[in-house]
Amino acid sequence: MSKEIYENPDLKKERQNCPFNKEEITHLLDGGKEKTIERKQLENYILSDEQLKDAVPMEYLSHADKYAEELRKACLLMHKLADSPAGQVPTLRALMGAGLGSAVLKEGNPLALHYVMFIPALMGQGTIDQQAKWLEKAYNLNMIGTYAQTELGHGTFLRGLETRATYDPKTQEFILESPSLTAYKWWPGSLGKTANYAVVMAQLYTKGKCEGTHPFMVQLRDEETHEPLPGIVNMWLNPVCISSYIHYGTYVKPTNSKLSYATMVFVRVVVCQDVTTNLRKAVTIATRYSCVRRQSELKPGDREPQVMDYQAQQNKLLPPLAATFAFQLAADHLWNLYHTANNNIEQGDLELLPDLHGLSCALKALCSSEAANFVEVCRQSCGGHGYMSCSNFPRIYGQVTAAETYEGENTVLWLQVARYLVKTRKEQSGGLSVKYLIGEEKGPKTVDTTLEGIVKLYRRAAVGLVDVAIAELDKSGRKGEAPHDAWNHAAVYLIKAAQAHARLFVVESFVDSLKEGKLSAPVRTVLSQLCELFIIYWLLERSGDFFLCSNLTKQDLLLLNSKYVELLAAIRPQAVNLVDSFDLRDEVLNSPLGCWDGNVYQRLFDEAAKSPLNQSNVHESFHKYLKPLLKSNL
Numbered sequence: 001m002s003k004e005i006y007e008n009p010d011l012k013k014e015r016q017n018c019p020f021n022k023e024e025i026t027h028l029l030d031g032g033k034e035k036t037i038e039r040k041q042l043e044n045y046i047l048s049d050e051q052l053k054d055a056v057p058m059e060y061l062s063h064a065d066k067y068a069e070e071l072r073k074a075c076l077l078m079h080k081l082a083d084s085p086a087g088q089v090p091t092l093r094a095l096m097g098a099g100l101g102s103a104v105l106k107e108g109n110p111l112a113l114h115y116v117m118f119i120p121a122l123m124g125q126g127t128i129d130q131q132a133k134w135l136e137k138a139y140n141l142n143m144i145g146t147y148a149q150t151e152l153g154h155g156t157f158l159r160g161l162e163t164r165a166t167y168d169p170k171t172q173e174f175i176l177e178s179p180s181l182t183a184y185k186w187w188p189g190s191l192g193k194t195a196n197y198a199v200v201m202a203q204l205y206t207k208g209k210c211e212g213t214h215p216f217m218v219q220l221r222d223e224e225t226h227e228p229l230p231g232i233v234n235m236w237l238n239p240v241c242i243s244s245y246i247h248y249g250t251y252v253k254p255t256n257s258k259l260s261y262a263t264m265v266f267v268r269v270v271v272c273q274d275v276t277t278n279l280r281k282a283v284t285i286a287t288r289y290s291c292v293r294r295q296s297e298l299k300p301g302d303r304e305p306q307v308m309d310y311q312a313q314q315n316k317l318l319p320p321l322a323a324t325f326a327f328q329l330a331a332d333h334l335w336n337l338y339h340t341a342n343n344n345i346e347q348g349d350l351e352l353l354p355d356l357h358g359l360s361c362a363l364k365a366l367c368s369s370e371a372a373n374f375v376e377v378c379r380q381s382c383g384g385h386g387y388m389s390c391s392n393f394p395r396i397y398g399q400v401t402a403a404e405t406y407e408g409e410n411t412v413l414w415l416q417v418a419r420y421l422v423k424t425r426k427e428q429s430g431g432l433s434v435k436y437l438i439g440e441e442k443g444p445k446t447v448d449t450t451l452e453g454i455v456k457l458y459r460r461a462a463v464g465l466v467d468v469a470i471a472e473l474d475k476s477g478r479k480g481e482a483p484h485d486a487w488n489h490a491a492v493y494l495i496k497a498a499q500a501h502a503r504l505f506v507v508e509s510f511v512d513s514l515k516e517g518k519l520s521a522p523v524r525t526v527l528s529q530l531c532e533l534f535i536i537y538w539l540l541e542r543s544g545d546f547f548l549c550s551n552l553t554k555q556d557l558l559l560l561n562s563k564y565v566e567l568l569a570a571i572r573p574q575a576v577n578l579v580d581s582f583d584l585r586d587e588v589l590n591s592p593l594g595c596w597d598g599n600v601y602q603r604l605f606d607e608a609a610k611s612p613l614n615q616s617n618v619h620e621s622f623h624k625y626l627k628p629l630l631k632s633n634l
């Protein structure tokens with residue numbers, strides 16, 4: 001007899017009479033029906049492998065055992081990648097895109113950097129000959145690489161990196177050295193124990209002149225023994241300059257000195273997708289739990305309500321739910337720009353490079369910071385159980401908040417965006433993605449609170465805040481301040497302008513995607529509600545920017561507040577159906593709070609039982625420490 005599949009009755013009720021086709025949204029997020037089929041096949045292919053499951057929860061292992069267990073699974077995963085029926089690259093893309101990797105490798109993937117930075121660096125910066133020599137070896141995992149740029153003393157300021165690569169024309173070799181403790185490479189993933197090669201960013205010196213940071217291929221460890229090569233601690237020999245600019249002993253400048261930063265641009269684009277995937281997990285866990293959890297009293301004498309019925313809970317969870325769609329659509333737009341710009345750059349056309357740099361910095365900083373804030377709100381919305389390690393919120397939060405720092409610390413990236421905006425506004429040129437900065441914003445300054453009207457407000461804020469920042473810079477200049485001091489003293493304004501620009505890009509991506517997309521009426525309705533909720537939410541959160549740069553009035557704001565709470569109520573009935581549309585398997589969510597069947601309490605209890613401390617009634621430490629204390633009559 002088939003075992004009755006349990007489904008929490010409240011969740012079951014939430015799923016009844018769904019007014020839209022969930023699969024249509026799943027296909028939209030996957031990039032089409034075929035992509036959904038491919039993803040599900042790959043998920044089955046990976047998640048059905050018993051050897052990829054943890055014998056004991058990772059949190060109960062030692063540091064070394066965690067590393068060993070993650071490496072065991074990562075290596076097994078690589079074999080499955082190579083044997084995947086869908087082919088290596090689609091499987092890798094699925095591992096990176098759908099958060100599938102973290103379903104298997106919960107503490108982190110010791111081989112991630114090999115795929116996320118080492119191979120992209122070879123592809124983006126290696127010469128044809130270098131790619132012929134190393135790419136196949138890297139794809140076949142006959143070498144494991146990392147990307148070693150950050151040093152103990154420098155992570156942000158790349159022009160301050162201390163690792164030196166001195167070209168010796170006699171031997172036609174580069175001598176790499178770490179001249180000081182602060183020059184030691186620090187932070188690169190996999191560098192400690194896993195990688196045997198690295199792309200090392202170092203200052204290139206030739207004929208006594210520093211030509212700036214360049215990438216070098218360096219072998220770190222013996223391929224057989226894995227022992228560090230001689231002198232590896234503070235002296236490296238025989239590196240090879242990737243995309244060599246040394247021709248017959250003479251340095252030939254690249255067309256753009258920042259092309260050596262290309263790998264970081266790629267990862268910033270990838271990070272937008274990754275933090276969105278993590279946010280989707282957090283929202284799914286919190287939403288399902290909030291419909292299972294009944295607590296307190298809404299109507300005196302009534303049964304305890306689902307906590308999702310509190311407007312306060314909807315205010316916590318529905319903006320992040322909307323954000324997952326907004327960030328996904330913006331990340332898709334950025335990915336398309338990346339490919340266009342990259343193809344042009346390969347043809348020697350660098351025109352889109354500033355736009356790509358500006359936008360990738362903006363979106364990486366915005367999506368990572370907003371996702372980190374939203375994940376924390378999702379955790380808090382689950383009360384005490386959200387604090388448990390098994391809820392998966394601590395791990396998801398650790399992953400998204402790391403993204404606020406790596407691949408360019410967010411503040412530094414905001415300032416890069418501001419530099420690009422000020423230049424575009426002042427020079428009234430270029431700026432593919434900031435066309436509104438070229439020429440004046442046309443039309444009346446009156447405010448209408450339609451979707452189009454709200455987008456116009458975002459545009460006014462984006463251009464207005466750049467002008468406020470420029471006015472500050474000019475004011476400092478008139479006072480005789482040097483440009484670098486004026487820039488530093490305008491930082492607060494510059495960052496606000498950069499953030500307003502990033503939010504405008506996300507808002508326009510969302511609105512435009514709904515206009516362009518071939519959506520059924522029910523899906524269009526629910527996504528339009530989410531879009532309107534999200535852009536009003538952000539406007540209310542940052543109303544000062546809009547008061548400063550438009551004719552927004554107190555009445556407008558009160559009207560928008562009313563519209564916002566109406567939208568909370570309108571979307572509430574579809575919250576579970578929307579997160580079900582993400583089609584995230586329980587193994588990917590990895591949380592008893594977010595499981596599809598809503599059997600939360602039993603799963604929490606089962607998780608707690610796995611703790612080593614729950615394998616006996618009295619832990620041995622009682623006899624060693626507590627009992628003597630109890631007897632000591634202090």
Ligand SMILES: CCCCCCCCCC/C=C\CCC/C=C/C(=O)SCCNC(=O)CCNC(=O)[C@H](O)C(C)(C)COP(=O)(O)OP(=O)(O)OC[C@H]1O[C@@H](n2cnc3c(N)ncnc32)[C@H](O)[C@@H]1OP(=O)(O)O
Binds near residue numbers: 095262
């Ligand atoms: C099995 C598979 C499993 C897969 C798992 C998937 C997981 C995926 C998610 C996780 C992904 C990765 C893991 C994370 C690993 C982390 C890695 C790292 O952190 S690597 C190190 C990152 N470090 C940085 O980002 C450093 C940040 N600093 C900088 O970029 C620079 O120092 C900068 C830009 C702040 C300043 O540089 P510089 O001082 O040289 O420039 P200026 O500010 O003076 O500007 C001059 C000029 O250049 C332009 N510019 C700057 N940068 C770029 C660029 N990158 N591209 C193009 N142009 C650039 C700038 O705009 C100025 O132009 P101008 O016209 O003169 O105004």
Ligand SMILES: Cc1cc2nc3c(=O)[nH]c(=O)nc-3n(C[C@H](O)[C@H](O)[C@H](O)COP(=O)(O)OP(=O)(O)OC[C@H]3O[C@@H](n4cnc5c(N)ncnc54)[C@H](O)[C@@H]3O)c2cc1C
Binds near residue numbers: 147188
């Ligand atoms: C999880 C993780 C994984 C990582 N993986 C790698 C890797 O694989 N390879 C690698 O090379 N690196 C890696 N890194 C390092 C990472 O790239 C750096 O930590 C990051 O670039 C920040 O640089 P920093 O640590 O020097 O911070 P700092 O720049 O020292 O930041 C400290 C403070 O100074 C501020 N600040 C710095 N410059 C300015 C400025 N110009 N204007 C205003 N404020 C400023 C920052 O905003 C910040 O508040 C990783 C880091 C983490 C957390």
